[in-house]
Amino acid sequence: MGIVHLGLGAFHRAHQAVYLERYRSRTGDLSWGVSAANLRRGVSLVDRLNDAKDRYHVAEYQNSETVTLREVGVIEEALFTGQGSDHAWGRDLDILLARLSAPNTRIVTLTVTEKGYFLNPSSGELLQNDPMIQADINHPSFPRTAPGILVEALKRRRAAGLNAFTVLCCDNMPNNGRRTRHAVIQLACIQDAALADWIAHHVAFPSSMVDRIVPAMTDQDFAALKRLGLDDPNAVVCETFSQWVVEDDFPMGRPSWEVEGVTMVSDVAPFETMKLRMLNGSHSLLAYLGALADIDTVFDAVSREPFRRLLRRYMGYEVTPTLVMPDEVDLNAYAASLLARFANDSLRHRLHQIAMDGSQKLPQRWLQVAEANLASGHSTACVALGLAGWIRYTAGTTLSGQMFKVDDPLSETFASIHQANKDDGALIDAFFALEAVVPRSIAQHQGFKHQVCDAYRTLTEHGIEQALANLEW
Incomplete structure (x- = not known):
């Protein structure tokens, strides 16, 4: 698996995963499988995906009369690191950190929503007093947040003498790569100034723009899919339109996304x-x-x-x-x-x-x-x-x-x-x-x-x- 994704929601499954599925189908390049994790919520989705061998369907609607059904299998592993029903955190955290520390992991993508970076929306500064960030500061080897998980994984790669992975934010934030970089370096600096300096000099944080309307699934949506002969509790619906613009800064390599319509640019x-x-x-x-x-x-x-x-x-x-x-x-x-x-x-x-x-x-x-x-x-x-x-x-x-x-x-x-x-x-x-x-x-x-x-x-x-x-x- 060459990619780890944080934030296994409907948008990732209907957007980035679809581009990668099309790329793998077209090229036969299987080196870019995805290990995906939910960090706070969504344990039932993770469990359902595991039961379905991590396969699901995407229904792409041009209108109410025209729909394309697509099966997606590029996600090869679904993990959960949030708080379980027993109130314990980190069920699959060890597996996730091992994936992030593996030599073949070259890209980490994120869709954890704006609040998942723990930045002040107005100033862009790390919310150091947030209880979740405080937990990561006090227990850095058992992180709960996306910035904390990235810092711990990069610390392990540095200690092992491995090259850093590229961090690709796919959330709706201006300068999302730079904001992600800021969150990670600020948190790392609190723990270890030398680590923060290494991240600043060795980790690429390209920005991206993602666009596809992906509503939350409703009973009406599932019923419509059943009428089409599709009974999949993990299915997602979306519009036909899709756009992805990415800054081309991937020192460890990347899939040839441009063959699937991704626009690679120097400044997004x-x-x-x-x-x-x-x-x-x-x-x-x-x-x-x-x-x-x-x-x-x-x-x-x-x-x-x-x-x-x-x-x-x-x-x-x-x-x-x-x-x-x-x-x-x-x-x-x-x-x-x-x-x-x-x-x-x-x-x-x-x-x-x-x-x-x-x-x-x-x-x-x-x-x-x-x-x-x-x-x-x-x-x-x-x-x-x-x-x-x-x-x-x-x-x-x-x-x-x-x-x-x-x-x-x-x-x-x-x-x-x-x-x-x-x-x-x-x-x-x-x-x-x-x-x-x-x-x-x-x-x-x-x-x-x-x-x-x-x-x-x-x-x-x-x-x-x-x-x-x-x-x-």
Whole structure:
């Protein structure tokens, strides 16, 4: 096995694993098998995959009438290192660390979500006081986090005189390779300055941009697959579209991904920023505003013209001025393609799923857009409305009063802020004071704060339709 993957979720199985499966089928090169591990949750998936000899199916939907079924077998081992039902950690940790320390392991890929790197979303610094990071500092040979596991594995490789593997982050973060590098080196420095220096000089951390819509599986999805003759509890559904842009920095070698359509570049940043702000930023607008209006899915939201107008205005007038792209990239065409993808009637991509972990996502999806536009004098109306919607969403009820769980690392903080601040202005001030989320330049911009407060009052007093109508010229 040449690759170890951390974060065995649906996205990895529908994206990176599919590229590698196609590559192996095309070339016959079996040296790039994958050992994949879940680090915190998902033990039942790991066990089911092991029972199925690590094979599963991917259903790629062009629309509700056209689907391609693909069997994937590139994952050769599924492991779990999180907390089990007996409350003990690290069931398969020894196996995972052995795989990471093996000479034939040349690449480590990650999809552990933004919060899995334990970085302050606003400053990018390691959250050294987080209990999980503290556990890795106090017990480095028994790590729980992705940064801790990488540090321990690299320490073992260094001690054994082995070359370092390449670390490829595949999560939706700007400069994701550099942010991963920062987390790993900061944690290593606390343990051993010489190790941190070795990592800084010997480990490659290329950045990447990944794009494929992969909703969480529902009973409806499994029932649809059964009607097609497929009974696979490990199956995932996704759209037909897939994109992967990777910085080509792999000292230990890599698969020839480009033969399967992967774009290998020297700098992924323009593509990464475009995708985060246009696709993911649009998704977040739909998630918070749509969920507040009791809308269930992306498809349901973009089926309503006011939401389509919102996205067109956001992408065209607020995001596009902040992007500097290669000449061959047509941003208007890209925006149109996103609206078409969102309108895929076969994907039930739930808005509450997209709304998870907003505190970790919004700085790079919206707030960097707002910073740039406030400096240049461009519009910030859509981001202001989105931020107002997010603040209202964190109260845990829709505008009609339906309750839901706020799934976010800062959910307890949000609840305390809402409890303590009943006045709209005080509430907005309290959220703007969250240094882990809101950059200082945004927090101190009174004009933008007033814009968010006005949007919040419109949402709560007059509803979504009026808030969207207020964006019209």
